[in-house]
Amino acid sequence: MADRHTSDRHTGDRRRDDKVTGHPLWELTAARLREFVREPAAVFWVFGFPLVLAIGLGIAFRNKPPERVKIAVDGRLPDAAEVAKRLSKGGRIDARVLPHARAERALERGEVGLVIAPPTAAPPKASAAPQGAKRAALSLSYRFDPSAPESQRIRLAVDDALQRAYGRVDVVAVVDVPMKKPGARYIDFLIPGLLGLNLMGSSMWGLGYSIVHARSHKLLKRYAATPMNRAHYLMSYALSRLVFLTAEVTILVVFGFLVFDVTLKGSVFALAGISLVGATSFAGISLLIASRPTTIEGVSGWMNFVMMPMWLLSGSFFSYERFPDALHLPIKLLPLTALNDALRAVMNEGRPLWATWPELCVMVGWGVGSFVIALKIFRWR
Amino acid sequence: MSEAALRCEGLVKRYPPDVVAVDGVDLEVRRGECMGLLGPNGAGKTTTVEILEGLTEPDAGVVEVLGQRWGAGDDRRLRGRIGVALQETRLSEKLTVYETVRLFRSFYGSGRHPDEVIEVLGLEEKRGAKVGKLSGGQRQRVALACALVSDPDVLFLDEPTTGLDPQARLRIWEVVEQYRAGGGTVLLTTHYMEEAARLCDRVTIIDHGRVIAVDSPERLVKSLGAEQIIEAELAEPAALELASIESLAGVSGASFDSETRRLTLRVVDIAQTLARVLAELERQKLVAETLRTHEATLEDVFVHHTGRGLRDG
Ligand SMILES: Nc1ncnc2c1ncn2[C@@H]1O[C@H](COP(=O)(O)OP(=O)(O)OP(=O)(O)O)[C@@H](O)[C@H]1O
Ligand SMILES: [Mg+2]
Secondary structure, three states, rough: OHHHOOOHHOOOOOOOOOOOOOHHHHHHHHHHHHHOOOOHHHHHHHHHHHHHHHHHHHOOOOOOOOOEEEEEEOOOOOHHHHHHHHHHHOOEEEEEEEOOHHHHHHHOOOOOOEEEEOHHHHHHHHOOOOOOOOOOOOOOOEEOOOOOOHHHHHHHHHHHHHHHHHHHHHHHHHHOOOOOOOOOHHHHHHHHHHHHHHHHHHHHHHHHHHHHHHHOOHHHEEEEEOOOOHHHHHHHHHHHHHHHHHHHEEEEHHHHHHHHHOOOOOOEHHHHHHHHHHHHHHHHHHHHHHOOOOOOOHHHHHHHHHHHHHHOOOOOOOOHHHHHHHHHHHHHOOOHHHHHHHHHHHHHHOOOOOHHHHHHHHHHHHHHHHHHHHHOOOOOO | OOOOEEEEEEEEEEEOOOOEEEEEEEEEEOOOOOEOOOOOOOOOHHHHHHOOOOOOOOOOEEEEOOOOOOOOOOHHHHOEEEEEEOOOOOOOOOHHHHHHHHHHHHOOOOOOOHHHHHHHHOOOOOOEEHHHOOOOOOHHHHHHHHHHEEEEEEEEOOOOOOOHHHHHHHHHHHHHHHHHHOEEEEEEOOOOOHHHHHHEEEEEEEOOEEEEEOOOHHHHHHOOOOOEEEEEEEEOOOOOOHHHHOOOOOEEEEEEOOOOEEEEEEEHHHHHHHHHHHHHHOOOOOOOOEEEEEOOOOHHHHHHHHHHOOOOO
16 A cells, blocks of 8 residues: 555546536536525515515505595584585595594594584674675584694595585586506506615625625635635626526516506516626625625625615615705615616616616626625635 | 655744744645644644645745645645545535535546445435534534545545544544545544544644644654553642652653642553552552553643643643
């Protein structure tokens, strides 16, 4: 055996070059995918949560038929039942007769917006009535809380309905035309915003968390001890993100279409291109954030620090036009704003991919810049 | 090609502000040899090994692995020829044993089939089990499988059997012996004397970042000038006159730790010497609470050099 010690032991037939595995990049990517799908919590937060958000917000802000105004008629009013009946006829008002005390309580609790009560003081003098009007058919009073935001609207609606019910004739003919066309509703605004938010969240967490996890478990160090091409390791994250990205975007877009009738006005190609650039950009940022921390707590703090301003400012839920003009430019330079704006341009306005070049530039800038710095300072141990 | 598989000279590694983890270590491991690094916690074993593995940059000193230096341009090729099991690596818990070994295999241009290595380590039953569901000993074996799957020329094992039950330890020993039978070189750190004595051709004893002794386990033990050890714990009051015990015929060395009241004697012939020692103790009016004798081991070598036990820290 002693002679074998000194010779190169790999001249024998023990070395076999049969390829038993695929390309390391593929193997790494496959490992990433497996790790992800075997983590049910991660799957939920990436795929389920955006749908839950979309459903919740979509329902909360859906275009429903104008809501019926709930009011009460004080039982002490002589004609209470008749008043309630006539008011409810138009279908816009839901009037119920309640005993005095109950009606007052309902008003206090906000269960009804207004109570029709017997007149408190003297009925309006005849001279106060519109000229030429007959003597009032009925006299009563409206009780409501003027500080409640809805109360003025309710008072107007109730008064309008009541006056008509008792014979007032409108002098101007009016037709209501509700704005309902897809592409301009809140849900149309919301779905691209959720898409952007989700691309940011899953790229950031998917990459940053796993990398720091691997570092804190000394797994990065173990990989560094192999001839693994380090670029392959980082690219495997990008590739696995690509797979999930496709699923994420498809699920949310199809869901928006089926449930809320949100249509994709631009091309699938443009949507795919923007999603890809956006996700890659956030992958770069995430790599930068994850390039040095050795603990999950550390990287979580940084993630939140970076994402929080974009949650607030980038117009995922509400347009950033609400912020002061001076802030618009800095806000537009945030990568999530660029992603949201580009997604909306394609989904809602049907713009082609090239028309979103300013946004694409912002995203590419962030992505490339972070990636280059990350490669320089990345810590393998 | 140089004779040495691993060689380092004057290795120094400092951790600011004031830790000198490795303080001038010289080491040479011949091809086909199994070298043990022995030392208490914090001695600098892991730091030394990781410098040799090319994972840590030394502050000073020269490192050669298979005749090549780290950073000389072909690190990846060199990494392809070494196998590494770090002291603490938590492999991905979501991957199965097979997937893990296969992933590591994919990093190397050549090597063994993952299933073959899994079988060698006796993990066939756990082939499809997630790493996160394995016991500590099984995880150690997976880590070893990942180190062996490339069929490396040099194997670095940092405490491969710490915390394992005797059977699991035996299994790993057998795997290492099998690897060596194929001509592989091993650098192994351990706290276990039996492990070093069984596996290693030579042992380097290291303490406070310095090499204290290098030799084969047998010769290190022999160098104590003793075959056997007598250990006695004395009852209070233990005002011992060490010199008169040391000068007894047959005693080649004595040490006394007044804190633990433990008297350690190295003797050549225990049968003849024991009676003399007991008589001397009686003369000094000392009572031995416990009395033990055993064959000298590497542990005694360590105590001899440092005055401390290997696991005392
Ligand atoms: N990253 C680090 N930063 C600061 N000090 C360190 C670092 N790594 C190791 N040390 C210190 O260097 C010394 C040697 O550590 P090392 O891990 O090499 O010891 P060891 O011999 O492997 O110990 P053990 O038997 O406990 O594994 C210790 O005092 C340790 O505290
Ligand atoms: Mg160690």
